[in-house]
Amino acid sequence: MELLVLLLGIALLLLLIIKFKMNTYVSLIITSVVVALGLGMPAGKIATSIQNGIGSQLGELALVFGFGAMLGRLVADAGGAYRIAHTLINKFGRKRLQIAVVLASFIIGIALFFEVGIVLLVPIVFAIAIEAGVPILSLGIPMAAALSVTHGFLPPHPAPTAIAAVLGANAGKVLLYGIIVAIPTVYLAGILFTKIARKYVPSAFEHAGNLKALGPQKEFKLEDTPSFGLSVLTSLFPVILMAITTIYQLVVHNGVAPKNPSAIDNVIEFIGSPSIAMLISLLFAMWAMGYHRRIATPQIMNTLEEAVKSIAMLLLVIGGGGAFKQVLIDGGVGDSVKNLFASANVSPLILGWLIAVILRVALGSATVSALTAAGLVLPLMKTAGVDPALMVLAIGAGSLAASHVNDAGFWMFKEYFDLSVKETLMTWTVLETIIAVAGLAGVLLLSLVV
Incomplete structure (x- = not known):
């Protein structure tokens, strides 16, 4: 019964976002209320x-x-x-x-949200591709692969940081393991896949791109940059x-928190906690990208304010994902999932991945999919x-x-590289699925070692 309500809830969420074009945050809250009622939760406690x-x-x-948005905007501006x-x-x-673009995207991608990273890097990629006389997409795919991997695997990005908070994982450990998994993943999806894609969808590599979609640059x-x-x-x-x-924790304490x-x-623990690490990093960025370059305080503060405006809705969406997750847990869906797969001979890692894939295909948002999956696999x-x-x-x-037509990233990639829907499905969607x-393969291999 609980799983049926969950499926109907996801269908409702999908309907509100795609069919009725309703705001994702509002859709999540409405779905949370409806699902809570469907699960039989007392109305007064919803x-x-x-x-x-x-x-x-x-x-x-x-x-x-x-703090992360502010730091990224300071570096960009x-x-x-x-x-x-x-x-x-x-x-x-x-x-x-390609390797240069991957490295640049990886470094920039760690400090910036996915959408901001794309907007920032696309003009640079276009300029380099034209100057070097290579197809724009041959650099666009490695760029997108590196940005996607940092977005999905590495704190302080929204999804991995949020899942780590839900599951009680150490953010530094996630970062360390994430980098180990990310390097071969980016090579496969960014560099190797580009060679294959040029053979089976050559028309996509003939487009000149669409810089107008990015607005004023x-x-x-x-010589004026840091x-x-x-x-x-x-x-x-x-x-x-x-x-x-x-x-430090792995070397000195074998990864176990000391009793005294x-x-x-x-x-060491203080400076490594994500919130304090970001605060210290922001203060350093304000000096390095601002005061050190003799930029006045009002201008620096304006950059910080603009950065916060750009992530306001993202924060609400993540909060809405948390509400949906909590309703599923309080309503007993998590226990139902646990009971359903208790006797199944499937690795919990594969199960967590599979639930996230299904939700991603249904909902489009990587962050919302990840949060909902985390809530379901927690028990x-x-x-x-x-x-x-x-x-x-x-x-x-x-x-x-499997990013497709219900994901904003799909349309960004399509518009910036001037592709048809079919070409976007054959490049972007395949690229995201390879990642x-x-x-998952990297995580399973790592689980045998650690």
């Missing part, structure tokens, strides 16, 4: 469940996403992303342009802090004794699969 879901979801995430891309491309030369003179080293350091600062904490932590243990994961960090990556990989499958 509002409390939804409030608890939103509150628990956005507690730490509001800090992480807010200062020309740091422009400097990173051009320096790497000049260093790698024309023969290794901010132009930079290379140095390459400072730009990279600023972009990767939160990653470095979280990685230091994780490596010393002063140094407390300091199953506790009984199976699976490493939460690996489950975060499995769900993150599944949430990227999902390769990501």
Whole structure:
């Protein structure tokens, strides 16, 4: 009964978003109420469940996403992303342009949300492709692959950070494992797949792209932008802090939290927690991309305000996903899933991935799919004794699969590279599915070692 209500709830959510073009956040709250009633929850307690879901979801995430958006915008507005891309491309030369684009996208993608990363990198990719005389899509696919992988696998991005919070996983550990899985995944989906795609959909590589879709472009003179080293350091600062904490805990304490932590243990744990890591990184970015370059405080503050405006709806959507997740847990759906698969001889990692894939195909949003899947597998994961960090990556990989017409990323890719719907399905959709499958394979291999 509970699973039937869940399926009907997902169908309702899909109907509201796709058919009636309703706002995703509003759709999630409406669906949460309807599903809660369908699950037989007392009407007086539904509002409390939804409030608890939103509150628990956005507690730490509001800090992480807010600071992350500000940091990314500071790097972008200062020309740091422009400097990173051009320096790497000049260093790698024309023969290794794809690797240069992947590296640039990876570094920039860690500091920026997926949509912002695409808007920022597409003009640079276009300019490089035209100058080098190569098809725009031959650089566009590696760029999209690297941005997607950082979006799905690596904190402080919304989906992996949010799933880690739900499943109680260590964000630094997720980051470390995520990088290990991400490198071969990006090679397969970004570089190897580009060669295959050119053979079976050659028409897609003949388009000149559509820069008009991006609106007015901010132009930079290379000599006016921050140095390459400072730009990279600023972009990767939160990653470095979280990685230091994780490596320290693994080397000094074998990954187990000490019962009586010393002063140094407390300091290391403090700087590595995602919210504090992002705060420290933002303060560094304000100096490196602002005060150090003699930019006035009002201009820096304006950049921060614009950054927050750009993620306001994303935060609400993530909160709505938390409400839906909480209703499913409080209504007993999680226990039903646990009972359904208790006797099934399937790895919980594969199950988490599969649930995320189904939700992704149905809902479109990677973040909402990942959050809902995390809520459903939570009771199953506790009984199976699976490493939460690996489950975060499995769900993150599944949430990227089979992006199609109900996903904003699909239409962004189509418009910017001037593709037909068929060409977008044969390139973008396949690319995202390769990332999902390769990501799961990497997680399963990693589970044999750690």
